[in-house]
Amino acid sequence: MRCSFSKTFIVAVAVAVLPHLPARAADALPSWNDGAAKRAIVAFVEKVAKPGTPDFVEPAKRIAVFDNDGTLWSEQPMYVQLAFLFDRVRALAPQHPEWKDKQPYKAALEGDLKALGETGMRGLTELTAATHAGMSAEEFEEIVTQWLATARHPKFDRPYTELVYQPMLELMSYLRYNGFKTFIVSGGGIDFIRPWAEKTYGIPPEQVVGSSIEVKYETKDGESTLVRLPELRFVDDKAGKPVGIHFHIGRRPIAAFGNSDGDLEMLAYTTAGSGLRFGLLVRHDDSEREYAYDRDSLFGKLDKALDEAKARGWTVVDMKRDWKTVFPPEQGALR
């Protein structure tokens, strides 16, 4: 008799079965140079994913958390959300003629980071209230989406969502392929990240943790909606990150990825748990392909966490040495 399994059937079987096989690291992380960082990642993942060994972790507990700014995408010459905020102030300025002579608006209109810095946290909170509140959750999502569709990075002249780190995209896929659930835990705004995180990183809105302003439930003309209020709700930075993780995820992650002192507590909290743990810091030392900055940077300062990394055995990625490529190919180049 002839075998009755068709080619289509074999393909269907392969499609169904293949995702359940472990990814081979050699293929899964092509943008990482072979070195200590890549080897540490692969060793950790293979250990926790191997049943019947002392380091095995059941899939439900394979939680990995990622900082966003400077860890998954570029945060220089300023946080992307700050560029967004400046553009929002400019867009709204015609309705507020008094802004051009009044801080912190004047600093925002002129893109003057030094003057803005002098207004402190209060200035930033006032600008956030003026630009991020007063509309529905859906309207804000649309504003963010529209802005990202046209805004371009001043140095690379590419959309911000293309300035994500290719090696980190591969790392997240590799982790998910090995049963991990990946979360963003960002000091940036939760509602600023959610509109594009799924398409860009494969991370759905419910797996984004971030800072927030209050929202209020309202019904109007039979419509149920959430209105954004000009009040700070939660700052998901430094010691706030483990708190955000607790309320949002509800269990201690086993792997944490960051790049600055804002991630120190998240890495400490993650790696202090029992069993095998993994902490990693991205160090920006590549002024040619991206930026070089650490201890003295205005954005993404990496100082205390870099010292702690040695003491605590966290992996430090030197971008120049460890990454074969930094950004994915331009969208145009793929066509």
Place this chain on the structure above:
Amino acid sequence: MRCSFSKTFIVAVAVAVLPHLPARAADALPSWNDGAAKRAIVAFVEKVAKPGTPDFVEPAKRIAVFDNDGTLWSEQPMYVQLAFLFDRVRALAPQHPEWKDKQPYKAALEGDLKALGETGMRGLTELTAATHAGMSAEEFEEIVTQWLATARHPKFDRPYTELVYQPMLELMSYLRYNGFKTFIVSGGGIDFIRPWAEKTYGIPPEQVVGSSIEVKYETKDGESTLVRLPELRFVDDKAGKPVGIHFHIGRRPIAAFGNSDGDLEMLAYTTAGSGLRFGLLVRHDDSEREYAYDRDSLFGKLDKALDEAKARGWTVVDMKRDWKTVFPPEQGALR
């Protein structure tokens, strides 16, 4: 030639492929009587899960939210968390001799709901602070787990985690099988529900939304931990439910399940979105197998939401009529 596919291979293929086929409702909801409620559920699920039709919803957007008390498990003669709170007051009373003459502690020690009610929200907040704070997140988890292992329901003399509704367990499985992601959105404490929700409902900690008290990140002797503080953080009830959903899930659900006026805003918010939506209320009218209560109940009052259900086309489940069985078989009976 003989066909080279072994029986083992065929079984492996079946195991890999079968989960991707839609569940047949007739098998998936055996504890539901054939009637309007079951038919409405099945019609909704089949429509949103069928590609190429106008009502199709992509899997990532198939978010279903469930209230807990009175929707997934019994909330009479009082909320389970209140029984826990009373037992905690009793356990801590020897260290606080003054409690026996002082409200709200006296009411808790005597299980006097009327006297407790007279102390209002302030009394309840004080009791929560005294019993739910002052320990680490891990310690509280352990306290809840230990309590549930021994506490028994006063009427049914069974562990509380066995007094979950079998038809709702089947419904959650049926939804997940059809690509839905299921969340609990409870007025109860997020940290009271998480320790047992995964085992009991198949819902992991990161898919539990609830009320909370503050926690603070602390390091002590090189240990990183979260300490529970006696301050209310968020009340996930009534208009708080859509807010909790926004911050935790980040998109409007397409199906919501509740049983009381505390769920009204959640159902209104869910069913007001565009595209096909589903709202369902469980009505407790079964004094024989469970309890009968609605408009005048101290716990789980169902009044305004019941009126709204008619106007808005929400499905109302009458427990007596629609459920073949209420609770799963006793654990002992399974052995």
